[in-house]
Amino acid sequence: MPTVYLTTSQFNENAHFSAEDNGVPNMRIVDIPADEFYRERISKERVKPVVAKHFDRMISAMTSPITADEKRPKKQQSVTRTMKVSGTSTEDALESFNDMFLTNHWSDGLPVVAPTPERVKWMLTGTSRSPDEKIGSISPRNGMATIEKIAVNAVMAGAKPEYLPVIIAAIEGLADPQFDDLHFATSTGSFNLLIAVSGPIAEELGMSNGLGMFSYGNRANSTIGRAVRMSIINFGQTWPGVNDMALVGRANPHTFLTFAENQAQSPWTSYVIDQGFKEGDSIVTLSVYGMGAPQVHGGGAVALVPPESIINTIINDIKTAARGRVATTPNGPASRFGRSHGKLVVIMNPEVAQELQGRLGYTRESLIQYIHDEASVPFEDLAEAEIASVKQAIESGYIPKERVAAFEAGLKPGGKVPSMRELSDLKLFVAGGIPGYTLTMRGYLDGIYSPDSHVTKAITGQTLTGKKGGSSAVSAR
């Protein structure tokens, strides 16, 4: 099918990469200058001159014959194993190396450690896995992550060998075909990645999980997150304004928000057990969250906010987001209730968790059940459009089979329609110090380009920390 691809000039390079990666590198692409399109698209009248100005280019791309050049494949980039950088002194060579890596978009803008073969070999002492093992491809450009290449990026990030298994597990999460690693890394919205480490390895590595858990100053937190960023740059080949199109960038771009669960001060079993792994296993969880997160709940060191109020706020947030508003449309009132659920990561500070468990008697499971029940909407409160929307969600198969009964029961007098598609849509971690804040991070529930926006991977192959070898399971969602 003769096709002309229209994009705006800001996305021209991105479009060419995308065409190349999808097997049509010479696709006819017409770019409309961004400063004309975005401003003038406000109305049909205002954008008319823009169309008139570029119309002939569009028609030419549609009708002029394909040239011999367009019929020839483009030269592929080649990846070498090593390369040499020279300078007049060691310092000069290191500076040239950093300049070269940044110029080629192989670095993150901060100076990196030189991945010499010796240092990469040292990094690989942290895992029992073969350097040649292929982990999978990373979006958007589908570069292959191998254990050795992950080690190269871990060296650059400043990591230590004992961190490597955590980094490998995180990259396994990104490479999981079920996990949407494309949207958060490239979208214009500033979607982002949360990296949570649970289980004994967090303590063994000295990860920050208390007061200031997202802060600078901890090598494990900082370099594990940075190695993930470096891997996205070098395997996915992202670059700001080229194919990472976050309009204002992404918060914590160099290290992401990387933290560990504060199991020592948590009254509950850890996320490890919650996800079906065994005591003693260690895991990494990746979760995509949206703009506006994290939301902060509680009074910290300043105000008195009882745990019940924090839970009520979370309940109301879930309910409000799920119901949305009933919109007025030419076809009458319309609702998305029941058809557009979100995922909520809750990072609860230990004092709140302790109060909820000690004074109010909640377990992790009963708390999530309570939030689910209270966030459900009484049938009598529902607008006609909301009832119709929930019915449509059931009929379309969007509601999982095992949950249909709960939703149908809500559509009767005296019933309540859930605002959460499933109880597992709420991901509960305990972390932070005392005093602290409870944080919530909302994200899309299902991925945009792949099914999932949240994935957990077992940490395996440790050679330098307590638990050697495998875990009781590989992954969870």
Next chain:
Amino acid sequence: MNRLIKSMVIGIVCLPYLFAIAATKTDEVVLEVMDPRGEIPPPTFNAPAERVSNLDGKTVGIYWIGKAGGDNFWDNVEALLNEKYPNTKTKRYQGVFDLGDARAAEIAKEVDTVFYGVGD
């Protein structure tokens, strides 16, 4: 004498390290580093489809991913097509960014050529 032997031993032990950052010329230091990039598997190559030679009597598809304001742009494109090519029909589509093979095949049956508008 002991000092001399000690110096020689230190010299021999340090020699490999001096070569790690090798001085190829008197004033040049060479640093060997590993390539951090992941290999990108060569994609299959498809040349762009042959073009229609003109639009007379053809049906032009317009696919738009639905972002705000794009309709204003495409309404004007459609109007200009109708004005400049009176024998040309247009057919509008709207959907997700990645329309998928099945939808693409459906559209291919209905039109002769298509504008695929992304707008970001």
